[in-house]
Amino acid sequence: xxxxxxxxxxxxxxxxxxxxxxxxxxxxxxxxxxxxxxxxxxxxxxxxxxxxxxxxxxxxxxxxxxxxxxxxxxxxxxxxxxxxxxxxxxxxxxxxxxxxxxxxxxxxxxxxxxxxxxxxxxxxxxxxxxxxxxxxxxxxxxxxxxxxxxxxxxxxxxxxxxxxxxxx
Numbered sequence: 001x002x003x004x005x006x007x008x009x010x011x012x013x014x015x016x017x018x019x020x021x022x023x024x025x026x027x028x029x030x031x032x033x034x035x036x037x038x039x040x041x042x043x044x045x046x047x048x049x050x051x052x053x054x055x056x057x058x059x060x061x062x063x064x065x066x067x068x069x070x071x072x073x074x075x076x077x078x079x080x081x082x083x084x085x086x087x088x089x090x091x092x093x094x095x096x097x098x099x100x101x102x103x104x105x106x107x108x109x110x111x112x113x114x115x116x117x118x119x120x121x122x123x124x125x126x127x128x129x130x131x132x133x134x135x136x137x138x139x140x141x142x143x144x145x146x147x148x149x150x151x152x153x154x155x156x157x158x159x160x161x162x163x164x165x166x167x168x
Contacts, residue, residue: 020045
């Protein structure tokens with residue numbers, strides 16, 4: 001579930017930012033009297049990410065695998081599960097949204113109307129959408145609608161009503 005994963009990642013960043021320090025190494029203000037190299041390492045907040053990984057992620061997985069019934073009967077677990085499922089239901093955390101936004105921005109995608117025109121423009125250019133009969137699909141089911149554009153690779157443009165009437 002992506003909602004759970006994003007919650008864990010958000011907690012990593014939160015705890016990492018809380019536990020990061022802004023002590024300049026070499027000024028004699030090092031925490032616990034550690035060396036300057038160790039103080040530079042502690043300034044990154046990596047220790048918070050390690051603590052979050054151990055306490056917020058792995059320990060709960062171990063508890064759930066050791067005592068599954070007690071873990072599932074916990075009301076807090078149920079509330080968190082409902083929250084994660086609701087977040088998943090909304091679709092806000094879907095990776096497809098992020099991927100689509102990145103592709104739209106980098107490749108300058110536009111709406112279909114820019115590329116193929118509106119239905120009215122396509123009809124005016126003699127490329128109206130094809131209508132499918134009611135017998136399309138198995139036992140009348142299947143695709144019910146119009147194909148965008150008037151031509152397949154081997155079709156010509158749709159003939160106008162006047163041409164059809166003259167041929168009859």
